[in-house]
Each structure stands twice: as C-alpha cells, then as structure tokens.
Amino acid sequence: MVDNGSTLSCAVTIEWLNKQGIVQRKVSHKKGFVQLIRDDRREMFVQISAEKCSSIKLSLKGISVHKKFMNEGKTSIKFQPLNCTMYLSNAPPGDLLSFLRTMFVKMTGEKSAPNANTSLRTQLLSSKPQQFEEISPVTTIELNNAMKKATRASDTTPSPLAGKKRKLEGSDRPSASKPTSAKRLYTSSPISNEPLDFEQKEVLDACLSGRNIFFTGSAGTGKSYLLRRIIRALPPDVTVATASTGVAACHIGGITLHQFAGIGNGDASLERSVQLASKPVALGIWKKCKYLIIDEISMVDGDYFEKIEQVARRVRNNEKPFGGLQLILCGDFFQLPPVSKPKLGESKAAPPKFCFKTNAWESCRFNTFELKRVHRQTDDRFIKILNKIRIGHVDEEVTDALMSTSKQTIERDGILATRLCSHTKDADIINESKLKALPGHCILFEAQDSVPGTTNMLDQQTPVSSKLELKVGAQVMLLKNINVSAGLVNGARGVVKSFTEGLPVVLFKNKELHLKKERWVVKSASGGSITRVQLPLKLAWAFSIHKSQGLTLDCVEMSLGRVFEAGQAYVALSRAQSLDSLRVLDFKASQVWANPDVLEFYRYMDQIRIIPLGPKSKIVNEGNVLRKKSAPKSKLYSKPLVTIS
Ligand SMILES: Nc1ncnc2c1ncn2[C@@H]1O[C@H](COP(=O)(O)OP(=O)(O)OP(=O)(O)O)[C@@H](O)[C@H]1O
Numbered sequence: 001m002v003d004n005g006s007t008l009s010c011a012v013t014i015e016w017l018n019k020q021g022i023v024q025r026k027v028s029h030k031k032g033f034v035q036l037i038r039d040d041r042r043e044m045f046v047q048i049s050a051e052k053c054s055s056i057k058l059s060l061k062g063i064s065v066h067k068k069f070m071n072e073g074k075t076s077i078k079f080q081p082l083n084c085t086m087y088l089s090n091a092p093p094g095d096l097l098s099f100l101r102t103m104f105v106k107m108t109g110e111k112s113a114p115n116a117n118t119s120l121r122t123q124l125l126s127s128k129p130q131q132f133e134e135i136s137p138v139t140t141i142e143l144n145n146a147m148k149k150a151t152r153a154s155d156t157t158p159s160p161l162a163g164k165k166r167k168l169e170g171s172d173r174p175s176a177s178k179p180t181s182a183k184r185l186y187t188s189s190p191i192s193n194e195p196l197d198f199e200q201k202e203v204l205d206a207c208l209s210g211r212n213i214f215f216t217g218s219a220g221t222g223k224s225y226l227l228r229r230i231i232r233a234l235p236p237d238v239t240v241a242t243a244s245t246g247v248a249a250c251h252i253g254g255i256t257l258h259q260f261a262g263i264g265n266g267d268a269s270l271e272r273s274v275q276l277a278s279k280p281v282a283l284g285i286w287k288k289c290k291y292l293i294i295d296e297i298s299m300v301d302g303d304y305f306e307k308i309e310q311v312a313r314r315v316r317n318n319e320k321p322f323g324g325l326q327l328i329l330c331g332d333f334f335q336l337p338p339v340s341k342p343k344l345g346e347s348k349a350a351p352p353k354f355c356f357k358t359n360a361w362e363s364c365r366f367n368t369f370e371l372k373r374v375h376r377q378t379d380d381r382f383i384k385i386l387n388k389i390r391i392g393h394v395d396e397e398v399t400d401a402l403m404s405t406s407k408q409t410i411e412r413d414g415i416l417a418t419r420l421c422s423h424t425k426d427a428d429i430i431n432e433s434k435l436k437a438l439p440g441h442c443i444l445f446e447a448q449d450s451v452p453g454t455t456n457m458l459d460q461q462t463p464v465s466s467k468l469e470l471k472v473g474a475q476v477m478l479l480k481n482i483n484v485s486a487g488l489v490n491g492a493r494g495v496v497k498s499f500t501e502g503l504p505v506v507l508f509k510n511k512e513l514h515l516k517k518e519r520w521v522v523k524s525a526s527g528g529s530i531t532r533v534q535l536p537l538k539l540a541w542a543f544s545i546h547k548s549q550g551l552t553l554d555c556v557e558m559s560l561g562r563v564f565e566a567g568q569a570y571v572a573l574s575r576a577q578s579l580d581s582l583r584v585l586d587f588k589a590s591q592v593w594a595n596p597d598v599l600e601f602y603r604y605m606d607q608i609r610i611i612p613l614g615p616k617s618k619i620v621n622e623g624n625v626l627r628k629k630s631a632p633k634s635k636l637y638s639k640p641l642v643t644i645s
C-alpha cells in the first residue's frame with residue numbers, strides 16, 4: 001500500500017556476521033513488514049515484523065544504504081555498529097522510494113531535534129520503559145531542508161544514506177543526464193513530482209485492492225502515466241508489465257504481451273500453445289506472476305486474448321479466469337484496433353476482433369473506470385472537438401475548427417511540422433528524401449547493443465533505431481525526457497544546428513541542447529535485461545499514425561485523405577497539444593468514423609453515460625465500420641455524444 005513512507009511491505013532478510021565475516025544468524029521473511037519508529041530519545045530505529053514472529057528493532061545509527069536497485073524494488077541497509085545487513089526485496093518501487101526518502105529526511109533533521117541531546121545516563125537512570133512511536137509523515141519543510149543539506153554536502157560529506165562505495169549510479173553510462181540514485185530519492189518522488197489527479201488516484205487504489213481493473217479514457221487523460229505509477233506500487237517480482245506493441249511496452253518499462261505469453265503469434269492450437277508456454281522459462285514466468293498489466297489493450301487481438309486466458313488456466317493449474325492472475329488493463333478502444341491480416345488463402349483481412357467481445361473478457365468481470373480529465377490539451381474547445389471526433393461525430397463546429405488550421409503557420413525557429421501519414425511507407429519515403437535533399441554530409445550514429453543478434457528485436461522494442469543518419473538541418477524528435485521543466489521531453493521537436501565533438505547540437509523551442517547517447521533497457525522474457533545505447537533522436541519530417549499512438553507531439557500537420565481504420569484520424573489529431581500547433585491540410589467529415597462495436601461497448605459501460613444516437617442520425621453500417629456520410633447538422637448533434645464532466 002502507498003502510505004506516508006514510514007512503512008513498507010516486502011521480502012526481508014537480515015544477516016548478522018561475526019568478526020570473521022561469517023554469517024552467524026539469519027532471519028528471512030517472504031512477507032515482512034518494515035516500519036520506521038523512534039524512541040523517547042528520538043533515536044530512530046527500523047522495526048521488522050512478520051506474522052507469527054517476534055519483531056526485531058535495529059538502531060539506524062551508523063548505517064549505509066545501497067540504493068542502486070531501488071527502482072527494481074531492492075535495497076540493502078548495513079548497520080555498521082551491529083555488524084548486520086538487512087536486504088529488502090520485492091518491494092513496490094514507489095513505496096521503497098518513499099520509505100528511503102522518509103528515512104533520509106527524518107535522519108537529516110534529527111540533529112536539530114529537541115530531545116536528541118538527552119544524555120544516555122539520564123535515559124538509563126529513568127525508571128520509564130523505553131517507548132517507541134511511529135515516524136510522522138514527511139512535511140514539505142523537512143523535505144526542502146533535507147534537499148538543501150544534501151545539495152550543500154554533495155560530493156564532500158557522505159549522506160546518512162550514502163552507500164559504502166558512493167559511486168554515482170550511471171557514471172559508467174555514456175550520458176551524464178541520468179540522475180544519481182540519491183537525487184532520484186527526491187526528484188522521482190511519487191508525491192512531489194508526479195501528482196495524480198483525483199480520478200487517477202481512485203484507479204490506483206482499486207488496482208491495489210486486488211480486483212481485475214480495466215481503465216479507459218480519451219487520448220491524453222494520462223492512462224500510460226497512471227500505469228507507470230501503478231507498476232511502481234506493485235511488488236516487482238510478481239508483476240509483469242506488458243503492452244500490445246514494443247514501443248508502448250518500452251514506454252512503461254515492460255515487455256510485449258507476446259513475449260510474456262511465449263505462445264508465438266497465438267495461431268497454434270490450444271494444446272500446442274500450452275506446450276509452448278510450458279517450456280521452462282515461459283512456465284517460470286507464468287507461475288510466478290500475480291499481476292498482469294497490459295497497456296494499449298485496444299490493439300490486442302480478441303482471439304489472442306482468449307487463447308492466453310485458456311493457456312493461463314492450464315499452465316497455472318487454476319480454473320479461475322486467467323489462472324487467478326489479477327489483470328490491470330488500460331487503453332482506449334476508440335483509438336487503433338488490432339492489426340488484422342488476411343488469413344492464408346484469403347485476399348481480405350477479417351474485421352478486427354476486440355478483446356471486449358470475448359468470453360475471456362466477460363469472465364474477468366472487470367471493474368471499469370473512465371478517466372475524464374484530459375492532461376495533454378488544456379484548451380476546452382479543442383478537447384470538446386477531439387471528444388466528438390473520438391466517437392465519430394463531426395459537426396459544423398468540428399469541421400470549421402479543423403479546416404481553419406489548413407493554412408496556419410506553425411513552424412518556428414526552423415522547426416518544421418511533423419507530417420503524420422496513414423501509411424508507414426509514405427513516412428519513410430518523406431524522411432529519406434528530405435534528408436537526402438539537405439546539403440552536406442550525413443553522419444551515421446550506430447547503436448551499441450549489449451547482446452549480439454538482438455538488433456531487430458531492439459528496433460521493434462525501443463523507440464530508437466540501430467542506425468540514425470543526421471545532417472545539419474535535419475528535423476528531429478527527442479525520444480527521452482531530458483529536462484521536463486525545460487520542455488525537453490519525449491516528443492519535443494527540434495532541428496540539428498551543428499555537430500560538436502561528433503555529437504549533434506539540436507535547437508528545440510528556444511532551447512539548444514548538446515545531445516549525448518542514452519541507454520534503453522529492454523527486459524527479455526526470461527527476466528534478464530538487454531540494453532541499447534543510441535542518441536535519443538529520430539528523423540521527424542514524417543511519422544506513421546500507427547507509430548504515433550501514445551505520443552504527445554509539439555507541432556504536427558496531417559493529410560487524412562487515405563486513412564483506412566476507424567479511430568485513425570482521432571489518434572492523429574489527438575497527438576497535438578493545441579489547435580495552434582496543428583495543421584490539417586484537407587479535412588473532410590468522411591475521414592472520421594468510430595467502430596460500431598466500440599460505440600456499443602462504451603454505450604453499455606457502467607461509468608460512461610452516452611446519450612443515445614437519435615433517429616435522425618445519418619449513420620450507416622458498412623460491414624463492421626460505422627461511417628458518417630455527411631456532417632450532421634441537427635440540433636441533436638450540436639451536443640457531444642459523450643457527456644464530459
Ligand atoms: N496527473 C497528471 N498531472 C500532470 N500531467 C499529467 C497527469 N497525467 C498525465 N499527464 C501528462 O499528460 C500527457 C498525456 O499523458 P499520457 O500519454 O499518459 O496519456 P494517455 O491517456 O496514455 O494518452 P494516449 O491515449 O494518447 O496514449 C503526458 O504528457 C503526461 O505526462
């Protein structure tokens with residue numbers, strides 16, 4: 001549970017060593033409870049308890065903490081005077097971070113505590129038994145004081161939590177932009193830097209209550225943002241974070257659903273799929289997993305979803321839905337559907353089958369939530385327009401607003417708009433030809449991959465490619481958050497101005513940045529890590545709409561004449577942050593439609609109130625797709641169909 005930071009539930013092992021360094025006593029709890037407390041002299045202790053065991057108190061005087069793996073839910077605390085070490089593992093990373101921060105902040109403030117100087121003699125002479133109390137939550141003042149002290153003392157005096165080696169984490173990296181673990185203790189704080197809105201908090205609490213959860217919401221409501229927080233609130237050893245596509249998986253630090261399931265593309269028979277999932281590595285993961293998280297669920301094929309549900313029950317030997325796993329799914333079915341390919345011998349692909357149409361979905365009995373507060377856009381008018389487009393509703397207001405963007409100048413400081421294309425090939429051709437047309441030589445940046453033979457896999461699963469060619473004048477996009485407050489975030493657009501020491505200098509919105517290589521870590525299905533080191537850039541004259549799903553883009557233009565999927569126009573338009581940073585070249589109402597199955601699904605979802613389509617609507621069913629033949633003008637359509645509160 002996320003709390004005030006003074007308690008932690010995780011696996012705990014404590015080892016006491018003798019003078020020769022040999023373990024003379026060891027205590028291990030798979031489900032331990034660790035709490036920060038202090039006695040009446042205000043001395044801080046950590047208390048370790050577990051069911052049916054007596055608790056242990058260890059004084060926090062003279063400790064050193066190894067925090068390098070805190071993001072993986074692991075840390076060790078060495079109690080020098082007691083000659084013992086406590087190993088914490090499988091801790092929800094967010095909780096562990098709060099816990100370490102509370103410990104650090106409280107210990108930093110300790111010297112000024114009023115009772116701190118009470119002499120030991122007075123204490124010993126006192127007839128009162130030693131009293132302990134819980135540590136109170138960290139206040140903003142305490143946090144700021146601790147941060148100031150840490151900054152002042154940096155690099156000279158070790159902090160109370162400094163590890164023995166005090167090696168800056170990441171110093172072996174080619175980039176200096178990764179914060180140290182000590183700095184991350186403050187900056188990646190789940191309370192200060194990554195606030196959740198009320199709706200997001202509600203979903204987080206529901207996820208921690210053990211129920212199967214599906215949360216949805218329009219583009220930019222912070223679904224992926226919240227998912228990252230949920231992942232950090234769950235015990236990492238038993239949590240598998242996945243997404244339907246490699247890039248989306250990388251975005252949340254996970255693997256693809258296909259990698260996790262280990263049954264190939266799911267076309268094999270159930271028996272064969274069970275055999276595949278029963279291979280040692282795959283089986284180990286299936287059995288260990290307790291929480292299965294899937295982002296961009298709209299793109300998971302229904303048949304595949306059904307297959308993995310059956311496989312889960314078989315390999316986990318448990319007849320509950322998904323073999324008793326807790327499922328946390330997230331996505332917006334009004335965005336891109338599963339990619340359906342023609343079956344062998346057939347010329348046309350079958351209409352996409354969504355997960356929500358399967359028995360497996362039904363059996364999971366999801367608690368469903370809809371996030372309504374949009375964070376990507378702030379302009380209410382644009383949000384309203386996007387919400388209409390989402391459900392395939394185009395009226396005069398929508399048409400006028402989008403058509404009026406067709407001639408506006410959105411370019412600034414030589415940064416051109418990114419063209420979103422309905423077909424991947426078109427985007428590739430535009431990028432290649434524009435780069436070729438620039439004067440000067442190309443500089444090639446090749447990725448360094450930690451495991452040979454993983455180039456294709458890493459091309460799929462990281463946003464950066466193995467080979468990147470750049471010239472002065474190249475239009476690029478930043479692929480990592482470098483400095484959030486300065487706007488140097490994933491999706492920021494820029495132009496290459498020069499090269500210094502072989503590395504590009506890029507001008508982003510009024511901000512020049514000397515780029516360095518960055519590291520991407522991809523988890524392999526067996527739990528290992530594969531890394532790619534590359535510049536966090538990609539050519540950005542054009543992108544495919546499919547590749548843009550999930551992104552927030554600075555400055556975009558699009559021609560939607562050749563869109564071929566329900567929701568494709570919505571995905572493209574909703575990447576923009578405002579109408580001022582968007583140019584739609586040839587908008588027509590016919591480019592926008594929603595899938596009728598999706599409309600039906602949302603209509604009946606508990607939390608969503610959809611005003612029924614009226615009899616005057618000119619909505620025609622074409623196969624599996626709902627197309628609007630003309631922009632309806634009736635009064636009925638002057639209201640958005642989805643009520644937005
Ligand atoms: N509670 C919040 N406070 C501040 N910013 C937020 C919050 N939630 C989300 N954001 C920001 O809003 C933007 C959109 O978030 P995110 O990409 O998670 O949305 P999404 O719902 O996953 O969108 P899409 O459906 O397009 O994938 C991001 O820049 C994110 O950092």
Ligand SMILES: [Mg+2]
Nearest residue numbers: 223224225550
């Ligand atoms: Mg998202």
